[in-house]
Amino acid sequence: MNFVEQSVHKLHHRGPDEQGVMQTPLGALGHARLSIVDVAASHQPMTDGQQWIVFNGEVYNFQSLRSQLSGPWRTQGDTEVVMRLIKERGMEAIDALDGMFAFVSFGDEVFLARDAIGIKPLYYVKNDAGMFFASEIKALLYTHGDVQEFPAGHWWSTARGFVRYFHIDDLQWNASLPSNLAESEYDELIRSTLRRAVQKRLIADPGIPVGVSLSGGLDSSLITALAREGRDVLDTFVVGMEGSEDVARSKEVADALSTRHHLYMYDFQ
Numbered sequence: 366m367n368f369v370e371q372s373v374h375k376l377h378h379r380g381p382d383e384q385g386v387m388q389t390p391l392g393a394l395g396h397a398r399l400s401i402v403d404v405a406a407s408h409q410p411m412t413d414g415q416q417w418i419v420f421n422g423e424v425y426n427f428q429s430l431r432s433q434l435s436g437p438w439r440t441q442g443d444t445e446v447v448m449r450l451i452k453e454r455g456m457e458a459i460d461a462l463d464g465m466f467a468f469v470s471f472g473d474e475v476f477l478a479r480d481a482i483g484i485k486p487l488y489y490v491k492n493d494a495g496m497f498f499a500s501e502i503k504a505l506l507y508t509h510g511d512v513q514e515f516p517a518g519h520w521w522s523t524a525r526g527f528v529r530y531f532h533i534d535d536l537q538w539n540a541s542l543p544s545n546l547a548e549s550e551y552d553e554l555i556r557s558t559l560r561r562a563v564q565k566r567l568i569a570d571p572g573i574p575v576g577v578s579l580s581g582g583l584d585s586s587l588i589t590a591l592a593r594e595g596r597d598v599l600d601t602f603v604v605g606m607e608g609s610e611d612v613a614r615s616k617e618v619a620d621a622l623s624t625r626h627h628l629y630m631y632d633f634q
């Protein structure tokens with residue numbers, strides 16, 4: 366437990382809102398939480414008495430998944446949904462998750478998983494004492510052994526080891542698109558697809574500020590414009606050096622979209 370507490374302390378900057386440590390029959394779990402959804406109730410590590418989980422990330426379709434699972438529910442967030450899904454479906458549950466995540470689940474056995482393209486970090490050490498895992502390498506410096514990056518698109522269990530559930534080559538790059546649409550209809554198809562992709566990433570409890578990294582380029586400007594829709598306040602951020610083009614362009618876009626803009630300057634020191 367002391368090791369886990371030290372590791373969680375190392376991750377305080379990732380989760381400044383709440384830190385928790387829990388001893389389970391299969392080992393100790395620790396979590397440093399950045400609260401976005403269900404701030405009041407979704408404390409971690411989380412357990413139902415039979416299953417334990419620490420979860421980092423967001424599952425965008427958790428409300429849809431929740432409607433497919435039996436209650437009762439103690440929280441309103443995605444972590445309990447993932448825990449329940451694994452309990453009912455095992456690691457086949459991974460295929461149902463739309464999101465970015467890294468998590469560890471204890472139940473009948475130990476499960477670890479990382480999202481399809483590795484947005485959320487996960488590292489591990491295996492030695493004679495057991496298996497250790499964390500979101501950053503420095504949290505594993507108290508262990509003895511080589512730190513390995515957990516591969517994206519994989520899950521691991523004590524029974525089966527590493528299993529790949531996704532690879533970028535699995536995508537259907539040649540998927541057919543409608544060929545008989547007018548140019549304006551293609552424009553709307555792209556717009557609606559991009560809008561859905563942006564909006565599902567803005568899920569947060571009321572009062573939780575939402576921000577966008579804005580460089581002033583085409584991609585970040587489009588995302589910022591779509592994120593701004595229907596919001597009273599949107600924070601934007603840029604990091605750069607004095608006189609950099611990103612700093613100037615991001616301010617132009619922020620002014621045009623009336624965002625609450627934050628500039629962070631750095632130098633060679």
